Amino acid sequence: MAKPTIFARIKPDVLAAVDAIPPGRVTTYGAIARTLGVSPRHIAYVLARLGPSECAELPWHRVVGAGGAIRTTASRREQVRRLRAEGLSVTARDRVGDFDATFWQPE
DNA sequence: AAAGTGACTGACA
DNA sequence: GTGTCAGCCACTT
Numbered sequence: 001m002a003k004p005t006i007f008a009r010i011k012p013d014v015l016a017a018v019d020a021i022p023p024g025r026v027t028t029y030g031a032i033a034r035t036l037g038v039s040p041r042h043i044a045y046v047l048a049r050l051g052p053s054e055c056a057e058l059p060w061h062r063v064v065g066a067g068g069a070i071r072t073t074a075s076r077r078e079q080v081r082r083l084r085a086e087g088l089s090v091t092a093r094d095r096v097g098d099f100d101a102t103f104w105q106p107e
Numbered sequence: 108a109a110a111g112t113g114a115c116t117g118a119c120a
Numbered sequence: 121g122t123g124t125c126a127g128c129c130a131c132t133t
Contacts, residue, residue, distance in 0.1 A: 006130065044115060045130070065115065066116060
């Protein structure tokens, strides 16, 4: 039995955690990472390699960097658009305005 | 095998 | 408030 990569191992948990984020709320890579017991980089890596269908199904845009900063490189424009569509305020510097109030701690 | 890269974070200047 | 640095660890080249 070959040992699965950490990527494949945590992916289901990451997807479940992201899927559990309530609408209008956000969480951070670090928060999810801490819950799953892995490095924040791993969370970022999973989300960065999501398939097209997963991108469409999952609320991946509700995952932001520490302090509510949007750290995406490939799709930050799209992420901002989706967040605003859910009633969240995003500053011109790509930060979630109501981060403290909308932050959601994964279980 | 070795070096480079990254959707991160926290500490420090 | 912004900018750098080091730690981080799996994946890619």
